[in-house]
Amino acid sequence: MKTNTLTMPSDISAKNTSQNIITILMLxxxxxxxxxxxxxxGIVDIYFISMLESNELLAAISYGNGVLDVTIAAAQFVVIGSLATISRRVGANDITGAEKMASQGILLAFLTGGVFLSFLYFRGNSFLYLFGARGEILEYGASYLKILAFATPFIFFNLTSRGILQAKGDTFTPxxxxxxxxxxxxFFNYIFIFGIGFIPEFGYKGAALGTVAANLIxxxxxxxxxxxxxxxxxxxxxYKKYKIILKDLWTIIRIGSFAMVQGIARPITALLMYSIANNVSLVAITAFGIGGRMIGLVFITIMGLTQxxxxxxxxxxxxxxxxSVEKYGRDGLKFAFVNMLIFFVPFFIFAEQxxxxxxxxxxxxxxxxxxxRIVYxxxxxVIFPAIYGGIFMGSGDTAPPMVxxxxxxxxxxxxxxxxxANHLELGANWVWLGIGLSVLVEMxxxxxWYRKGKWKTKKV
Known part of the structure; x- marks a missing residue:
């Protein structure tokens, strides 16, 4: 094998604020x-389903996509563990070590993806029921999940592969x-939902079929x-060269397990909040499904900055x-704050539109x-958990963001x-207030924890 399989990126040591922000943006x-x-x-899916003119379907797809969010978050179990260990070895110019960790990460991705496939296919309806889905919402949501389950091994592999490439500084290819x-x-969602030519109309199930097809490709x-x-x-x-290395698998699991728990806490809680909103009214859960997907736009920049x-x-x-890490952290916070100001316009000023x-x-x-207007x-x-959380994950100290x-x-x-909202029956606004204040607690x-500085000496 060539000795230059992995090459160090150009100088990434911190400089002045403008240059640091450019470096962050390049990644x-x-x-x-x-x-x-x-x-x-996710927004287009909701728009397509809204054309079927059923609040029950909108609520069911919101539940189903909430479970998909949990699956994607659970994949961080492999993704963050792989990214943290590989990026450290790339930084130390340990080519063989980086390749070994990547091979173990891919193996782990397929294994855990297969476990999630089985769970969602056979027990997805129980999972939805646990989080408050009932009646037609449960029926539609369970059917949607049975199809969506087949995308999970590919989702785990795709996200892990992206993390492997990003760990060496290549964010463009993925x-x-x-x-x-x-x-x-x-494209697939549209043609499977509404049908075209020889392809029949699958209705709301077409959204799940489209997800499976796209992830396979x-x-x-x-x-x-x-x-x-x-x-x-x-x-x-x-794999013939590195085989299964239990020590390296355990390193990924040890680091990634905290990231997984942290990652699934938010979507799991979102599903719990769906159940609370569902108890309030169908109107509340429909508004929550739409609003939650739209708020996801805010996290476009945030997710990029975290990675x-x-x-x-x-x-x-x-x-x-x-x-350099501390300087990047300070400048990352500045850029993230500007991002939050931009989205204030559609989500607060023009919320009705x-x-x-x-x-x-x-x-x-x-x-x-x-x-x-309550949540935003x-x-x-959220800029603090996002930027400092990225530093914790990159250092391999994934316990603080989890806690x-x-x-x-x-x-x-x-x-x-x-x-x-439920016990005192004060309505959905208290659900929204709980969501907003939880961000303050996390921050x-x-x-x-960041100011304690233990992340600086974490060994991986």
Whole structure:
């Protein structure tokens, strides 16, 4: 094998603010574009389903997509563990070590993806029932999940492959794949939902079929790219060379398990919030489904910045440059704040017009406006968990973001909303307030933990 299989990126040590932001953006913008199309996909799905003129279907798809969000978050179990260990080895110019960790990460992705496939196919209806889906919402949601389950092994592999390529500083190549995959997903969803030519009309199930087809094609593309850009050999040859290395698998699991718990806390809580909103009214859960997907646009930049900070942190710590990590963190916060200001316009000032794109129901619109105007002011604070969380993940110290997320989402958000909205019967606005205040709780915890500085000496 060639000795230059992996090459160090250009100088990534921190400089002045403008240059640091440019460096962050160079890594982040491909991730942002991929995330943008992924978010648009969710919004387009809701728009397509809204054309079927059924609030029950909209609620069911919101539940189903909530479970998909949990699956994607659970994939961080492999993704973050792989990214943190590989980026450290790339920073230290340990080519063999990076390849070994990548091969183990891919193996783990397929194994865990298969477990999720089985669970969602056979027990997806019980999962939905647990989170409050009943009647037609449960029936539609369970049918949707049975099809969507077949996408999970490909989702795990695709996200892990993207993390592997990003760990060496290549965010552009996976961006091309994920952009193409999301465009295909939108195309497939339309033709499968409404039918065209010889393809029959599958209705709401077509959205799940489109997701499976697009992820399958994406996986085929990523196999080719990994072999060409990372291993410079077939995946099979890589496994013959490195085989199963239990020590490395455990390292990925140890780091990734905290990230997984952190990742699933928010979508799991979102499903719990669906159940609370569902108990309030069908109007509330419909507004929550639409509003939640729209708020996802905010996290386009945030997700890109988090991943960029992970890569920059891992590689700089691999070189022993702690000062650069701290400088990138400060400048990343500045850029993230500007992003939050931009989205203040559609989600606060023009909240009614934003909701009107997806529904003509005046009650749903009014509830959605309340959701935006209560939740969004607190969403500004998410910049701290995003930037500092990226630093923690890149350092391999994934426990603090997990604790912050668990306390904020399961320890505060859910019980707060359940008590005020359900027990005291004060309505959906208390659900929205619980969502907003939970971000404040998460921000306080993550800032305090970051300032302790233990991430600076974490060994992976």
């Amino acid at each position: 982040a913008w491909p991730i942002m574009l991929s995330q943008f199309l992924q978010t648009i996909l 961006m091309i794949v994920f952009c193409g995959m999301n465009i295909l997903n939108i 994406g996986s085929c593309s990523l196999v080719f790219l990994l072999e060409k850009k990372f291993f410079h050999s077939s995946l099979w040859q890589a 960029a900070m992970s890569v920059l942190t891992g590689q700089n710590l691999g070189r022993g440059d702690i000062d 934003t909701m009107s794109v997806f529904t003509n129901d005046p009650e749903v619109i009014a509830e959605g406006v309340s959701y935006f 002011p607190c969403i500004f604070l 912050a997320s668990l306390v904020a989402n399961l320890g505060f958000k859910y019980p707060f909303a359940r008590y005020f 306080i915890i993550i800032v305090l």
